[in-house]
Amino acid sequence: MKAPLRYMENYTRLIFAIALVCSVDSSTAQEFLPELRLGAMGVVSGNIGLADKKTASAVSDFSDSSVLLGARQQLFGSYRAQFVVGFQFPDAESQLGQVFYHHLFVKLSNQRNVFQIGRSRLDSNLMEFPTLRDDDALSYTDAQSPFSDGQNSEDTQFGNLVQFGRYLTKRIRLDLHGEYYSETRRREESFELNTAGLTIGYRVPESQRWNRHRLDQLVFGLEGFFSKDDPDASLVREVLPNAKLGVAINLRPDPVHFWRLVHQTIISFGADDVQEINTYLDATRARSLASFTSIEYVRRRLERPDYRISVGGGVRIFTNLDKNSGQFIMVGNFFRRIGAKFDVGVQGIFEHSYGDMSFRLPSNSFRINIGFIYAIEHVFNNQFDDRDSILNLEHGYIN
Amino acid sequence: MHRRQFLATGAAASIGGVLPNFNFIEERSTKDNARHFSPILEPIDASSGFKEFHLFVDLVQHEIVPGVSIHTLAFNGTIPGPEIRVNEGDRVRVHFENRTGLNHTIHWHGLHVPWRMDGVPYMTQLPVMPDQTFVYEFDARPYGTHIYHCHWGTMLHMQAGMYGAIIVDPAEGQTDPIQNVFPYEREYTLVYSSHDTNFIRNELNIMLERMKERRFLMQNGRFEKERFGLFADIDDLKSAMAKGYHPPYTTRRRTSADLPDPNFFTINGKSYPETPRLMIREGENIRVRLINAGASAHSLHLHGTDFWVVADDGYPLPNPRRMNTILLAPGKTHDIIIPGDNPGIWAFHDHDTRRATNNGVYPGGTLTALVYEDLPYMDRMAMPGMAEMQEHDPAAQMENASMEMDGLTHLPFISLDQ
Numbered sequence: 001m002k003a004p005l006r007y008m009e010n011y012t013r014l015i016f017a018i019a020l021v022c023s024v025d026s027s028t029a030q031e032f033l034p035e036l037r038l039g040a041m042g043v044v045s046g047n048i049g050l051a052d053k054k055t056a057s058a059v060s061d062f063s064d065s066s067v068l069l070g071a072r073q074q075l076f077g078s079y080r081a082q083f084v085v086g087f088q089f090p091d092a093e094s095q096l097g098q099v100f101y102h103h104l105f106v107k108l109s110n111q112r113n114v115f116q117i118g119r120s121r122l123d124s125n126l127m128e129f130p131t132l133r134d135d136d137a138l139s140y141t142d143a144q145s146p147f148s149d150g151q152n153s154e155d156t157q158f159g160n161l162v163q164f165g166r167y168l169t170k171r172i173r174l175d176l177h178g179e180y181y182s183e184t185r186r187r188e189e190s191f192e193l194n195t196a197g198l199t200i201g202y203r204v205p206e207s208q209r210w211n212r213h214r215l216d217q218l219v220f221g222l223e224g225f226f227s228k229d230d231p232d233a234s235l236v237r238e239v240l241p242n243a244k245l246g247v248a249i250n251l252r253p254d255p256v257h258f259w260r261l262v263h264q265t266i267i268s269f270g271a272d273d274v275q276e277i278n279t280y281l282d283a284t285r286a287r288s289l290a291s292f293t294s295i296e297y298v299r300r301r302l303e304r305p306d307y308r309i310s311v312g313g314g315v316r317i318f319t320n321l322d323k324n325s326g327q328f329i330m331v332g333n334f335f336r337r338i339g340a341k342f343d344v345g346v347q348g349i350f351e352h353s354y355g356d357m358s359f360r361l362p363s364n365s366f367r368i369n370i371g372f373i374y375a376i377e378h379v380f381n382n383q384f385d386d387r388d389s390i391l392n393l394e395h396g397y398i399n
Numbered sequence: 400m401h402r403r404q405f406l407a408t409g410a411a412a413s414i415g416g417v418l419p420n421f422n423f424i425e426e427r428s429t430k431d432n433a434r435h436f437s438p439i440l441e442p443i444d445a446s447s448g449f450k451e452f453h454l455f456v457d458l459v460q461h462e463i464v465p466g467v468s469i470h471t472l473a474f475n476g477t478i479p480g481p482e483i484r485v486n487e488g489d490r491v492r493v494h495f496e497n498r499t500g501l502n503h504t505i506h507w508h509g510l511h512v513p514w515r516m517d518g519v520p521y522m523t524q525l526p527v528m529p530d531q532t533f534v535y536e537f538d539a540r541p542y543g544t545h546i547y548h549c550h551w552g553t554m555l556h557m558q559a560g561m562y563g564a565i566i567v568d569p570a571e572g573q574t575d576p577i578q579n580v581f582p583y584e585r586e587y588t589l590v591y592s593s594h595d596t597n598f599i600r601n602e603l604n605i606m607l608e609r610m611k612e613r614r615f616l617m618q619n620g621r622f623e624k625e626r627f628g629l630f631a632d633i634d635d636l637k638s639a640m641a642k643g644y645h646p647p648y649t650t651r652r653r654t655s656a657d658l659p660d661p662n663f664f665t666i667n668g669k670s671y672p673e674t675p676r677l678m679i680r681e682g683e684n685i686r687v688r689l690i691n692a693g694a695s696a697h698s699l700h701l702h703g704t705d706f707w708v709v710a711d712d713g714y715p716l717p718n719p720r721r722m723n724t725i726l727l728a729p730g731k732t733h734d735i736i737i738p739g740d741n742p743g744i745w746a747f748h749d750h751d752t753r754r755a756t757n758n759g760v761y762p763g764g765t766l767t768a769l770v771y772e773d774l775p776y777m778d779r780m781a782m783p784g785m786a787e788m789q790e791h792d793p794a795a796q797m798e799n800a801s802m803e804m805d806g807l808t809h810l811p812f813i814s815l816d817q
Binding site: 207210211212255256301302303340382383384385389390391394395396398 | 458459460468469470597600601603604607608609611612615616621623625626643644645650
């Protein structure tokens with residue numbers, strides 16, 4: 001008799017399971033399909049490099065190409081929830097594998113508040129610069145992570161994040177954030193925090209660019225890396241703070257001939273004991289000033305970009321070393337739009353390192369990239385407006 | 400009997416006994432109902448030989464139903480715009496002021512205006528640009544129920560609220576031809592429309608951003624006509640294309656999913672349960688002016704009685720037709736006479752029930768009702784006599800559940816559950 005009973009028991013469980021699934025399905029059938037957002041960017045280039053009279057080339061470099069998928073919906077109150085997952089193709093020899101999940105976060109936001117938890121772009125920088133790839137001038141545009149082994153740029157750009165943002169006005173936002181920068185140097189991963197900071201910034205929303213403000217962005221940030229037990233440096237806990245200031249000015253906010261200047265300075269206060277650079281860790285812990293400035297010209301024709309020319313330059317100076325050390329960079333590029341969101345362009349970069357910085361870098365290097373950029377973004381099932389839309393900003397916010 | 404039931408029944412009984420035919424609930428409803436009809440636009444001046452009106456358009460927030468507000472365009476702050484009433488033969492002057500950052504015109508749909516006053520941009524006039532005022536002048540003719548609406552970016556601007564009724568009454572001293580046949584005292588104007596609120600929002604954002612750029616270039620004398628896709632002729636278009644101009648249909652595409660797919664259907668700018676009701680008394684006729692200012696057809700069906708179709712596009716029909724369902728196509732107007740011959744509360748709704756939804760959820764949309772104000776009070780009670788029935792029939796408890804719900808004392812309820 002036990003076998004039939006067991007059969008009945010299993011059968012009942014099966015029915016219960018089916019009923020549960022059906023009830024869940026039927027209860028959700030009438031609810032909203034979330035708003036889905038798909039974004040993708042293909043960056044493909046051929047590179048030619050010349051470093052200290054040695055040449056190197058890459059026929060097909062598709063690093064930094066990425067895909068983002070997001071879902072968003074209105075909650076029962078004023079808040080909206082968003083989930084984003086994304087991956088990108090890291091640099092060759094990055095030791096990050098074929099793909100790297102650079103975004104995976106949940107965000108809750110309403111008109112004033114933003115809560116975000118997960119992996120995302122970190123606050124190692126404040127401004128975006130017009131370079132082919134985001135990491136083309138990373139040493140000058142981002143605070144360098146002391147937790148990284150220097151093998152890849154993703155350690156500095158992406159990590160786990162807990163952030164609370166508050167819009168003090170429509171354009172001024174205060175962020176408090178704690179981060180976990182990947183500790184690739186120690187081969188450890190964790191969901192704890194090793195960095196904390198705050199950022200306050202004035203930013204004109206993209207939708208209001210033709211209000212033609214001169215001052216587009218003014219942002220200030222403070223951040224501290226909390227280095228724990230560190231066998232390489234024989235240290236037990238230290239705080240490596242840095243301060244950042246970024247500004248973007250629309251030199252000529254003209255719809256046809258658009259000129260823009262972007263500048264950022266990062267002061268890394270560093271550790272007093274670092275007076276020479278022998279390792280990558282030393283470079284991240286040394287007292288330094290990194291600055292980058294770009295000027296871009298965008299020619300727009302009948303309300304779409306036609307071409308863009310930009311030049312930029314940066315310096316990184318170490319101020320507490322025994323030897324005068326540092327590096328500087330010059331970047332110039334030209335991109336032509338040949339189709340909807342499809343650009344072709346060329347970029348040249350010259351970089352010079354001196355003093356202790358030549359321990360791991362060539363004194364002079366020159367690189368040319370010839371590439372294509374194809375960026376797409378589409379929103380499916382759109383069902384509510386963004387905080388920064390013209391309607392919400394200029395005609396009263398609607399939840 | 401529970402105490403609440405006792406109190407409800409007792410109150411009803413005493414009111415019913417002392418004031419057997421006093422319709423205080425309906426008086427309240429009638430007053431409340433009045434706000435669902437567009438205000439009549441008062442002339443600003445009649446001494447100049449013209450009936451002069453001031454119309455402006457602005458960008459406002461509008462609540463379609465409780466819980467759903469949108470940014471939209473509105474004439475004089477209301478959706479629909481105020482009702483314009485003139486007499487046939489009147490000389491009419493309308494000062495139209497554009498208070499938005501977008502271009503607009505006004506088309507007088509159904510009126511025989513001079514062609515330069517017809518409101519079709521680049522065909523009969525230049526668009527009325529931001530902060531500009533344009534003066535329309537015409538003689539009011541022909542008699543009947545007509546529409547006015549924006550004719551710039553019509554796919555967006557009409558469903559975004561830029562429409563209203565213009566009624567041409569008989570010339571001064573003349574009687575109404577329909578009233579002569581069907582005597583009536585009260586009339587109602589119902590302006591139907593359909594709205595894709597997502598399309599409205601996205602397009603308004605795009606247009607507003609684009610117009611800021613264009614206005615700057617206009618002010619600096621650097622505006623190129625290609626930005627409006629404006630050409631003298633085909634050769635001019637081809638010449639521009641040879642110089643690198645891409646017509647919008649070659650660089651953009653709207654799939655069926657991108658075209659407006661209405662998710663809200665309104666009467667006088669509101670969806671059920673905020674739709675206006677038609678109040679009537681036994682023995683009276685009411686005239687209802689049906690206007691479709693939207694892009695969806697409505698198959699309107701009245702329960703409980705028939706109505707007479709007395710006018711089509713404003714023209715009185717020599718042989719009125721008796722019907723209970725009428726197809727109101729986009730751009731059409733029909734006048735109907737509803738006789739008060741069957742007291743009750745009767746649904747008046749779109750029989751294509753997809754248009755009786757809010758965001759696709761039934762009930763909603765253009766659902767409304769013909770309500771007899773003089774319905775005996777006890778007939779209007781939610782469940783008359785149910786409390787007494789419950790005493791003797793426990794099976795009535797299920798039906799009696801509504802008696803347990805606070806506030807449900809008289810019909811019609813607002814019901815939002817499917």
